[in-house]
Amino acid sequence: MEIGVLxxxxxxxxxxxxxxxxxxxxxxxxxxxxxxxLNGLIIPGGESTTIGKLATAYHLMAPLREFGKTQAxxxxxxxxxxxxxxxxxxxxxxxxxxxxxERNAFGRQVASFETDLQAPxxxxxxxxxxxxxxxxxxxxxxxxxxxxxxxxxxxxxxxxAQQGRLLATSFHPELTGDTRFHQYFLELAK
Amino acid sequence: MEQQIAxxxxxxxxxxxxxxxxxxxxxxxxxxxxxxxxxxVAVMALERVPADIRADGGVARMSDPExxxxxxxxxxxxxxAKCRIGxxxxxxxxxxxxxxxxxxxEVLTPADxxxxxxxxxxxxxxxxxxxxxxxxxxxxxxxxxxxxxxGEAGTGDVVEAVRHARTVLGEIRxxxxxxxxxxxxxxxxxxxxxELVKETRDLGRMPVVNFAAGGIATPADAAxxxxxxxxxxxxxxxxxKSGDPxxxxxxxxxxxxxxxxxxxxxxxxxxxxxxxxxxxxxSIPDGDLIATRGW
Numbered sequence: 497m498e499i500g501v502l503x504x505x506x507x508x509x510x511x512x513x514x515x516x517x518x519x520x521x522x523x524x525x526x527x528x529x530x531x532x533x534l535n536g537l538i539i540p541g542g543e544s545t546t547i548g549k550l551a552t553a554y555h556l557m558a559p560l561r562e563f564g565k566t567q568a569x570x571x572x573x574x575x576x577x578x579x580x581x582x583x584x585x586x587x588x589x590x591x592x593x594x595x596x597x598e599r600n601a602f603g604r605q606v607a608s609f610e611t612d613l614q615a616p617x618x619x620x621x622x623x624x625x626x627x628x629x630x631x632x633x634x635x636x637x638x639x640x641x642x643x644x645x646x647x648x649x650x651x652x653x654x655x656x657a658q659q660g661r662l663l664a665t666s667f668h669p670e671l672t673g674d675t676r677f678h679q680y681f682l683e684l685a686k
Numbered sequence: 687m688e689q690q691i692a693x694x695x696x697x698x699x700x701x702x703x704x705x706x707x708x709x710x711x712x713x714x715x716x717x718x719x720x721x722x723x724x725x726x727v728a729v730m731a732l733e734r735v736p737a738d739i740r741a742d743g744g745v746a747r748m749s750d751p752e753x754x755x756x757x758x759x760x761x762x763x764x765x766x767a768k769c770r771i772g773x774x775x776x777x778x779x780x781x782x783x784x785x786x787x788x789x790x791x792e793v794l795t796p797a798d799x800x801x802x803x804x805x806x807x808x809x810x811x812x813x814x815x816x817x818x819x820x821x822x823x824x825x826x827x828x829x830x831x832x833x834x835x836x837g838e839a840g841t842g843d844v845v846e847a848v849r850h851a852r853t854v855l856g857e858i859r860x861x862x863x864x865x866x867x868x869x870x871x872x873x874x875x876x877x878x879x880x881e882l883v884k885e886t887r888d889l890g891r892m893p894v895v896n897f898a899a900g901g902i903a904t905p906a907d908a909a910x911x912x913x914x915x916x917x918x919x920x921x922x923x924x925x926x927k928s929g930d931p932x933x934x935x936x937x938x939x940x941x942x943x944x945x946x947x948x949x950x951x952x953x954x955x956x957x958x959x960x961x962x963x964x965x966x967x968x969s970i971p972d973g974d975l976i977a978t979r980g981w
Contacts, residue, residue: 504943505706505727526944541703543727543763550725550943573703585762599762605786606809608696609689631699632764632786671699 499685500525500534502560504550506542506574510670514678528559536568536661536685539575541631541668544599547574548588557588564592568661568685576664577634593659594641597666601635608632613647613655618676627674628655628667635666661685697811697831700764700786701895704728704832704918708908708939709897711735711922713753715760721925724935728764728786730920731757736793736840736976737923737962746794748776751783758784766813771980772798774807781810787832788812790825792979793839793922802980805829815899817850817977819857820876823886824981826894827879833892835916836977837900840923842964844901844910846977851898851914861887900977903928903962905941905955912945929959 499515501508503524515522515538525531537560539547551557563569564579569592571579580589582596602609612625636654639645647656647665656665661684669677707727712718718729733749734742748769758765764786769776771790776797780788790803792815805812806829815836816822822833835854837847857876861883864872869887873880885893898911899920908919921938928934937954944950967975 503706507702507705509705510702526947542705543703543707545722545763546707546725546727546939549723550940553940604758604784605696605700605764605811606781606784607691608700609691610693610695611689629695629699631696631703668699671695671702 497535500537502539505546506540508540511538511540514675528556531559531563539571539578541573544574544577545587552588560590570663570681572665572668576666579664593662594643595636595657596638597634598637599634600632627672629671630667633666692809698894701832707918708942709920710925715756718757718761720932722761722763725939730766735923737927740840768794770794771796772801774803777803781808790814792976796979802828818853820878823878823882832895834897834899838967839900839976841901842903842962843967844907847898847901851916855915905937908938909941909945909951924962927962934958
């Protein structure tokens with residue numbers, strides 16, 4: 497199995513490190529030809545405007561949309577914004593998932609936070625909480641069509657959604673030592 | 687389940703999200719829009735770019751909060767702002783404005799010749815400059831969540847940026863070859879906290895993100911710093927002191943992503959117009975050098 501990580505900007509190395517620790521071959525994706533033969537793709541955290549502009553400039557938007565029709569894609573934070581149909585602002589989006597997101601929904605950096613979430617769908621999720629890191633994070637304001645809520649904060653606000661083999665999280669599993677979310681994604685990519 | 691804000695994890699985490707990107711100095715909301723449209727990952731809001739601070743002389747201080755707030759309103763990307771070295775009240779003011787990062791910067795006139803700000807006390811994260819590993823780890827010890835090599839701001843001459851990046855990265859490579867029993871002596875030699883020296887050795891890199899700054903003026907300069915091994919670049923005077931800022935800004939963004947692809951670097955370097963008028967560092971008297979501020 498080989499998983500690509502979109503490496504235009506952001507914390508792609510952190511994803512690569514976790515994938516390799518799980519024995520998965522990982523590949524940096526900067527140009528359309530780098531998508532060939534991949535079993536899945538991660539779009540990392542970063543600045544969604546920067547990643548979107550670079551993806552547009554290097555003709556990646558259409559190939560990424562095609563890839564997402566058949567293969568697994570997981571977006572963390574900025575990546576979740578890029579996967580969405582609507583970010584309530586004029587910026588390039590892949591529009592692959594029927595979700596509407598709100599950027600910087602918790603406020604500026606001083607409001608960035610960490611918290612533990614109940615995630616029973618993860619391995620050992622019934623006994624072990626999942627520690628999630630939110631940085632200038634987006635919220636998933638609504639899930640529509642084929643998209644479903646995967647995780648919400650205790651007050652009901654949605655922070656992870658899934659639509660078939662597409663996964664969006666507003667937090668950063670790549671910033672923790674907990675590999676269970678990556679393992680969950682690898683199951684989708686199989 | 688409790689939410690914890692302002693942990694060191696979320697402070698250094700924002701810097702991790704900026705990796706592979708370009709942080710641009712801007713002096714107006716219009717500049718900030720141009721930077722965001724060009725693909726900047728963040729902007730540094732200030733009243734004068736370093737080249738002008740250098741030319742004007744006098745005391746350089748924190749920018750007018752009104753200017754910083756206008757820039758914060760104009761863009762969706764993170765906004766950073768500078769305070770003087772050791773001026774913790776300027777930092778308190780910037781934190782109350784809600785800026786996303788504070789640069790405790792040698793580009794402004796230092797307010798304290800002995801002490802930097804104790805940055806752990808703040809909710810907002812700090813980035814600090816360094817010329818070597820010891821200086822970097824002292825800043826991290828005080829709470830900096832991101833480091834940038836200093837270079838020599840406002841010159842358009844990349845030579846000091848290269849010197850500082852090579853020094854820091856070279857010291858880390860040397861550190862990795864040392865046996866455990868030599869770490870304390872190494873810590874003493876470079877004047878850095880032992881725990882951070884050990885952590886750096888174990889990680890094979892600094893425990894926080896490290897950008898390059900000070901003298902980057904072209905796409906090739908940005909790619910040079912990335913190939914040397916930094917995580918991203920700050921461009922100060924190099925963009926808005928050039929002939930075509932929007933085009934140059936966009937080219938530097940692309941060069942920072944595709945830093946290992948000479949064909950793309952050649953393409954983005956074409957027809958950029960006039961670069962900023964540089965100033966050779968060897969022509970600057972020692973007393974006018976900025977990088978030597980801070981300790």
